[in-house]
Amino acid sequence: MDSAAADPRTILPPLHRLPTAPARPPHPTTLPDGTPAWLITRYHDVRQVLGDPRVTRADLHDVGTAGGTADVAANPASLFNQDGPAHRRLRGTAQRAFTPRAIAGWQPWVAAAVQQSVDRLVAAGPPADLVPAFARPVPFAVTTRLMGLDGDGPDHLDEARLHRWTLALLAQGGEQGGTQAADHDGALAEFGAFMKELVARRRREPGDDLVSRLVRAADQDGGVPEESLVFLVAGLTASGNESVAGALANALVYVLGERPEHWPRLADPDIAERTAERLLHYIPLGDDEATIRRTTAPIEVGDVTVPADAVVAVSLGSANRDPAVYPEGLDADLGLPLPAPTLAFSAGPHYCIGAWRVRLEMRESLHRLATALPGLRLTTPVTELAWQLGSTTRSPARLPVDW
Numbered sequence: 001m002d003s004a005a006a007d008p009r010t011i012l013p014p015l016h017r018l019p020t021a022p023a024r025p026p027h028p029t030t031l032p033d034g035t036p037a038w039l040i041t042r043y044h045d046v047r048q049v050l051g052d053p054r055v056t057r058a059d060l061h062d063v064g065t066a067g068g069t070a071d072v073a074a075n076p077a078s079l080f081n082q083d084g085p086a087h088r089r090l091r092g093t094a095q096r097a098f099t100p101r102a103i104a105g106w107q108p109w110v111a112a113a114v115q116q117s118v119d120r121l122v123a124a125g126p127p128a129d130l131v132p133a134f135a136r137p138v139p140f141a142v143t144t145r146l147m148g149l150d151g152d153g154p155d156h157l158d159e160a161r162l163h164r165w166t167l168a169l170l171a172q173g174g175e176q177g178g179t180q181a182a183d184h185d186g187a188l189a190e191f192g193a194f195m196k197e198l199v200a201r202r203r204r205e206p207g208d209d210l211v212s213r214l215v216r217a218a219d220q221d222g223g224v225p226e227e228s229l230v231f232l233v234a235g236l237t238a239s240g241n242e243s244v245a246g247a248l249a250n251a252l253v254y255v256l257g258e259r260p261e262h263w264p265r266l267a268d269p270d271i272a273e274r275t276a277e278r279l280l281h282y283i284p285l286g287d288d289e290a291t292i293r294r295t296t297a298p299i300e301v302g303d304v305t306v307p308a309d310a311v312v313a314v315s316l317g318s319a320n321r322d323p324a325v326y327p328e329g330l331d332a333d334l335g336l337p338l339p340a341p342t343l344a345f346s347a348g349p350h351y352c353i354g355a356w357r358v359r360l361e362m363r364e365s366l367h368r369l370a371t372a373l374p375g376l377r378l379t380t381p382v383t384e385l386a387w388q389l390g391s392t393t394r395s396p397a398r399l400p401v402d403w
């Protein structure tokens with residue numbers, strides 16, 4: 001027990017207990033890398049700043065991040081690191097592939113994929129580790145089906161390979177003690193080649209999957225750089241998969257670990273839906289405090305003037321806990337609707353394009369797992385969990401349960 005307590009990966013607080021900066025008017029701060037910045041923490045200030053066209057993102061990809069080419073969040077080809085016409089073009093292309101009709105068509109098989117993972121878990125019997133037995137297989141099944149990577153042939157992607165690529169892409173150490181440099185570079189090169197070839201193949205032989213839709217939309221729109229398209233497909237596959245797996249596991253940590261009385265109530269689909277929203281609202285994906293922007297002109301926020309050319313650190317976590325908007329906090333009834341729309345998926349032009357997927361998978365997972373296993377319980381205290389560390393995510397390495 002002593003050696004576990006000395007391990008920094010086990011003494012981190014669970015993400016739902018991570019302290020956030022209190023909601024206050026904009027004020028100067030210093031980012032972890034030493035960059036001076038303005039910190040925005042209040043709900044209405046955050047909404048305003050994220051929606052202000054004078055606040056940009058494009059030239060900031062390496063400010064306040066871990067930096068380096070391996071940091072996926074820092075890649076300038078990413079949708080997230082673009083602004084203005086280039087961003088609107090790529091974003092429009094992505095959104096044309098995610099039509100409400102397409103999303104409605106995906107819902108039944110997402111539910112079926114969740115149910116299949118539940119059935120497999122129940123059939124294998126207790127005890128179990130919910131990370132490899134549920135939180136990873138659910139998003140993996142959805143990701144591979146969505147991207148058309150679940151068939152036979154050259155596009156087939158198995159879970160171990162995607163996990164290895166994702167670790168290299170998002171790695172910052174990892175529970176396994178970190179990927180070795182050579183393996184890391186090899187994995188990234190392999191992933192890049194696979195995704196480039198995938199895009200080329202779907203251009204030649206389109207299907208009904210999301211990659212084909214993205215390629216078709218990009219080619220019809222014109223002007224989308226191939227590198228950005230490939231990076232978008234790679235990001236939707238690896239980061240999309242990893243973020244849902246992490247969010248799901250961290251949600252289970254909180255409900256099973258601290259709100260066991262709420263667990264059986266999730267058999268009610270409406271309660272599961274509202275609980276999913278509350279958990280996504282209060283539990284961040286990782287330890288990063290803020291999303292970073294830059295002002296191109298002086299802007300008035302509250303009664304404060306943030307000068308032009310200032311780096312702005314926008315804290316979604318603080319805004320989501322602003323007591324003026326959310327007086328009841330995390331410990332309230334999880335079955336109640338939130339009093340205001342969450343900022344967990346940001347706001348403005350960079351609003352998360354995967355939000356629909358996260359909500360759907362979270363809701364279906366909680367509902368179906370609690371229906372099948374109302375007596376599910378954690379067998380390791382939350383304070384003793386080990387963590388899988390990524391550059392933008394943190395999630396439990398294991399989640400031992402019994403029922």
Ligand code: HEM
Pocket residue numbers: 079080081091235236239240241243244247280285291292316343344345346347349350351352353354355357358
């Ligand atoms: C719990 C899971 C997730 C959370 C909490 C989350 C949150 C966010 C946030 C906060 C942003 C905007 C950051 C900013 O404004 O600075 C964002 C952007 C984005 N997200 Fe998500 N996300 C999640 C899952 C996903 C998934 C599953 C996908 C894809 C299938 C996805 C795709 C994207 C993309 C492409 C962007 C960039 C959009 C742009 O810059 O225009 N996300 N996400």
